[in-house]
Amino acid sequence: MDNVTTFNDILKKSFLREYMFGTLSVVDILLSLLTAFMAGAFIYGIYKYTYKGVLYSPSFNATLLVMTMITSLVIMTISTNVVLSLGMVGALSIVRFRTAIKDPLDVVFMFWAIAAGISSGAGLYFLTLFGALIIGVVIIVLSRKKHTDTVYLLVIHYTEEANEEVKRELQKLDYTLKSKIVRQNIVEMTAEVRLKIDNTAFMNSLSNVEGVRDVSLVQYNGDYAV
Known part of the structure; x- marks a missing residue:
């Protein structure tokens, strides 16, 4: 032992x-x-x-x-x-x-x-x-892998009277509503849209709608807006 x-x-x-x-x-x-x-x-x-x-x-x-x-x-x-x-x-x-x-x-x-x-x-x-x-x-x-679509954030300021016309223009796009804020008859809408590169002609159509004050488009990667 x-x-x-x-x-x-x-x-x-x-x-x-x-x-x-x-x-x-x-x-x-x-x-x-x-x-x-x-x-x-x-x-x-x-x-x-x-x-x-x-x-x-x-x-x-x-x-x-x-x-x-x-x-x-x-x-x-x-x-x-x-x-x-x-x-x-x-x-x-x-x-x-x-x-x-x-x-x-x-x-x-x-x-x-x-x-x-x-x-x-x-x-x-x-x-x-x-x-x-x-x-x-x-x-x-x-x-280096290329993506066919690019994600953007679309921000629109418009009056409530232009609401239906703005919706009709957005229906032409592949978009997802992110937020909508109404302040004293002014609406701020933020939507996520997927676009082909340089295909931003729709911004002119939106800005020409009566009641739309401004349209902004920024690139979006899920965390940040570029």
């Missing part, structure tokens, strides 16, 4: 003694950071080239590059010390990011940067670069 080895004994005597402290050569460190930098720079270029949102953020894009290198550094650090890796898991689990991500595609780029940092920190240099190339090509192909 005295010679029975428990799981705790294995961790204390064998496992920790062999794997608690590891070493990384200067060459390995430089290769990992260089690979992370190359992958991060590639992600930076792809994000800037394919960005289709309202307001491009250079600081967020630069964060992707730096995030890739920092993640690589973290992976190299925990790979040399099993105890430190357990402690870092606990420390990172309490980190909370409060910045709102408005474009779902930004989450993809953030996860891509983290994944590239993990693979480069683990010494999988070919996987990091080749995977970045494949993912970049996929994102470029998807971003």
